[in-house]
Amino acid sequence: QSALTQPASVSGSPGQSITISCTGTSSDVGGYNSVSWFQQHPGKVPKLMIFEVTNRPSGVSNRFSGSKSGNTASLTISGLQAEDEADYYCTSYTSSSVWVFGGGTKVTVL
């Protein structure tokens, strides 16, 4: 049950696009489409942004999109805004029938 690998930080200027990667193995990210992404602002509860690799819950901006290739899932934020500055976490179902989170990525809007 090793944590998924995410970059510690990603930054971009307002209006730009950024992509956060989430790398696992064939036993988790690569083996299942059950990959989700969460946004967490300081002191706040995590918010679901993407589920099942590409699906956005109702109310989540279409500036957020998800994808997967092999053992790596990605979250792309387009048209970066100041309010997007937060921590982002991926999670995946695993072959051990448990879930595993990534270590988190801090997004900074320059």
Added chain:
Amino acid sequence: EVQLVESGGGLVQPGGSLRLSCVGSGFTFSSYWMHWVRQAPGQGLVWVSRINGDGRTTSYADSVKGRFTISKDTARNTLYLQMNSLRDEDSAVYYCTRGPRDGSGNYYPGDNWGQGSLVTVSS
């Protein structure tokens, strides 16, 4: 409106026990899998455990297996996490989250979250 309200956190000595509760409302509690996720101060999210709708199927992270027990009382719409043999590294905010089913048939954590319950393990 879906609501999840945790309680039961507090300060406990190493080796001690604590039981967290999470009351759900605004949805059919018995139809949903539920998860516990924790977050140590300044650290990332860590999945802890999950339980199916009727409470008969459970899974645990290796770090808590044998020490923590997840359960649910569908009549009371309440999820529990019994934590025994607590260690310093178990100190964290514990969140209960609802686990809806995705198209792949897996019940993913986190379409709704409680506000969290702080557990501090310290002598």
